[in-house]
Amino acid sequence: MPANGHTGAFELLKRSLGTLALFSLLAGCASHDIDPRGYDQTGTASYYGSRHHGKRTASGEPFNQHGLTAAHRSLPFGTRVRVTNMSNQRSVVVRINDRGPHTRGRLIDLSRAAAEKIGMLRSGTARVRVQGLSD
Structure with missing residues (x-):
């Protein structure tokens, strides 16, 4: 454990960044359909x-x-x-x-x-x- 006692905050930050990266990846794979009306x-x-x-x-x-x-x-x-x-x-x-x-x-x-x-x-x-x- 680090001397400053911030292990919990560090783990939360790591998990949050991992989740954000996963959602960014999934959003990039999503279809970007456009509205055909007026196309x-x-x-x-x-x-x-x-x-x-x-x-x-x-x-x-x-x-x-x-x-x-x-x-x-x-x-x-x-x-x-x-x-x-x-x-x-x-x-x-x-x-x-x-x-x-x-x-x-x-x-x-x-x-x-x-x-x-x-x-x-x-x-x-x-x-x-x-x-x-x-x-």
Whole structure:
């Protein structure tokens, strides 16, 4: 025991700092979903297809390259968004069911079917506008 008799206070401080560190870690792992109402962003879209077909998405459902779905970093699963290709004005409504894109500088990853609807299969990427839809 230290000569000054502050063992109890020191132990309490250690426990408090440990608890604070644990909560900070858990908060960092929490989902940072955003409110889709009024969501309107412009950026680069890419798509993913056959290589991921049938694999589990972050939402738990299997990825279907033929479905109209997409991956977004923070929009809640189930959110419907309109994605418009800025070069040809073609648009598609997709449902967010995965997390991504995992490539820096990308806004959204579309399924192959969604990419085909807006005419971006050949280029692989497109400048798009993503707008949240209210149900």
